[in-house]
Amino acid sequence: MLRFFLKRLTTIIPTVILASMIIFALQQLLPGDPAIAISGEEKDPEVIAFIREKYHLNDPLPVRYAYWIGGVLQGDMGESIRLQQPVAQLIVSKFPVTLQLAVMAMAIALLIGVPLGVLSAVYNGKAMDYAANILALWGLSTPNFWLGIMLILLFSVQLGWLPASGYVPPTENLWENLRAMILPAFVLGNSIAAVMMRHTRAAMLQVLSSDYVRTARAKGLSPRAVIIRHCLRNASVPVITLGALEFGALLSGALLTEQVFSIPGFGKLMVDAVFNRDYAVVQGVVLCTATTYILLNLLADLAYFLVNPKLRRS
């Protein structure tokens, strides 16, 4: 297992370097000059020249890449042209927000998706199965921004139970933090739960028809033990893969949900940065999410080892 881990780690480093180059190059393909985009309404030529000079915008592409990657290696991801704050500081302040949202959304998705998937497979073709499938269809087909606004209208405007939007750091007030995060987490979790449910159901159906499950039942094991210990464990490999991918996507920022609930996370940071041609921020955020994505995939691979002893031996 350690060898596998080390082998995977050696492929990660070139992947991250390649990703950093692609991020940098793609960014330059965007039409629009950052100096003009941020020089204000007046477009004073002196201001434009100053911005170009300050952020090395006059230098050739490879030189700018060298400046950037050199800085990144020393922990300096540059400065946001618009907000005039270090990019690393922005990322450090936004990441916990997005991480919390992602963890809560994932927890909600797992709590809804996996049990529903199991029930739907166990009661295949019965009312329970249909009900679960209808719920999944609902989850897949409701757009996040619509569901978000509907939930705000219900819980905030009509009932007045939860804040309509905003964010309170958990260190400041944990209770207020949870109140602000529950709706967005539910909105995000809702659509992922639907996908989870479908995957769990398919995997469970496959496992339920296998020989060892019949044997386990014949041995007189309780249905609960058969389902949880024998079936679910084996059916969880595809669910873990999916979970890692979805979690990675959540960590790169859930733009629409963050917009609707005004949560200052990665998605919002990123989109604002793209529109303002704030190169350093876009590069920093994408590099950060790409690295997280790659690491999560590594963790998913490791998780297979934990749930499937066969892989450990091979």
Place this chain on the structure above:
Amino acid sequence: MLMRALWTPWKRTLASLALATGLAAALAPAAGAQTLRFGLMEDPDALDPTLARTFSGRMVFAALCDKLVDIDAKLNIVPQLATSWAWSDDQKSLTLKIRDGVLFQDGEKLDAEAVKFNLERHLKMQGSQRRGEISAIDTVEVVDPLTVKINLKTPFAPLLAQFTDRAGMMVSPKAAQALGEKFATAPVCAGPFKFVERVAQDRIVVEAFDKYWNKDNIFLKRIEFKVIPDTTVRLTNLRSGQLDLLERLAPTDLPQVQGDSKLKVGNAYELGYQTLLINLSKDNPLAKNAKVREALELSLDREALNQVVYNGEFLPGNQWVSPKNPNYVAEFPIPKRDVAKAKALLKEAGVTGPIPVNFTIFSDNLSQQSAQVIQAMAKEAGFDLKIQATDFGTALNLADSGGYDLMLYNWSGRPDPDGNTYNFLASKAPLNYPRYNSEKADAALIAERQTNDPAARKAAWKDLAANVLTDRPLIYLFHRKLLWAYSTKLTGFGDYPDGLVRFTGLKLN
């Protein structure tokens, strides 16, 4: 049995969730009394009056930084940090009397030296956005502790109007020297509220400054500016009581707010305009022939556009200031739609067949709807407008590099008409996106800058209109209405044409 086995823990979770939500409702704290929660459409840029560029930044400055002079609801210039002013006879110097006893939020005194420091900072700081606005200033002299004399290189009538905005905002010299280019991280000014904290893309918090010179008229204790870009979401927050006030309400949401007894609407016509820019450097009939441009204008029905896209809330116009502005040139009223005449003009110009024109617009909803209406109207006269929606950054680049034929553009406006004209219309001015080059227009623009005499300036505006409205480098379309929505708990709200809220006199009941 299995159902029950799987359901039991799940049921517990659900029950605790329900309990949590109920508790949440019970414990939801009321916002502190006299804390105004103000929803902004975008996150302001640097909170340094010298470097700042965005409109939303000006909303925050209205709380943080007082200006030398202000404008009232009728666009008159009124005292703020300066109590009186006088121009020299040759119009080349302006003397300002500074209000006595004003303190910056760090306790430093605001005097003539501080004013001199600030104006020089605007002029000399690297990356200053104010330099262009006050570049006519040659030197600043301290006459006595409360008098400054500003000497100009050439007469520049709009100078005083520039001081009603960021160029007139005074920051504490001590704080500015200590923080250098990082001043925006902890701004110190002489306004009614002092800076507390800022969380990028989330909120900016300020609280009442207890030594403010006009503190008897400040009733709010704290203001939280919250950044909520989506108009629907901003309104939802206001309706649920998370906000007390929001800016830039969408005109389409107006009926909803008017139907809500707990909300009120504030409005004012903007100082700026929406316009069509025409790139005169292109080699196409629209650029080369003024008759073709006239035909394009005659194909448009501004009122219909206003009704269809903006619920009739905006004000049709054909000049750089609105028809309600005292500087509007009444001799040139809005031309009525006349498709027959437009077709005749095209015939006179010798242009046949549909005239293809690339029409660049910003990719927001309202711009797209406007563009489609304009496209349909122009088609009847014989124009074939091809709409190209692009993001703001790209559109600006196209405007700057001349890579467009026709563009739908908006300008936020300035109190003095000079701020709406000179930079767009003078040859080689930085915002002359149409590449307009007219000696007569240049002469009119120089004339309006050189005198403070209202009659002489009025004549200059008329000369400018006579040229620009026939050459048509721009076709001005309408003036947007600035809309605010606020809770009925908020009183003392006044409508100002610069689109900024004055926090003086505001009260939450």
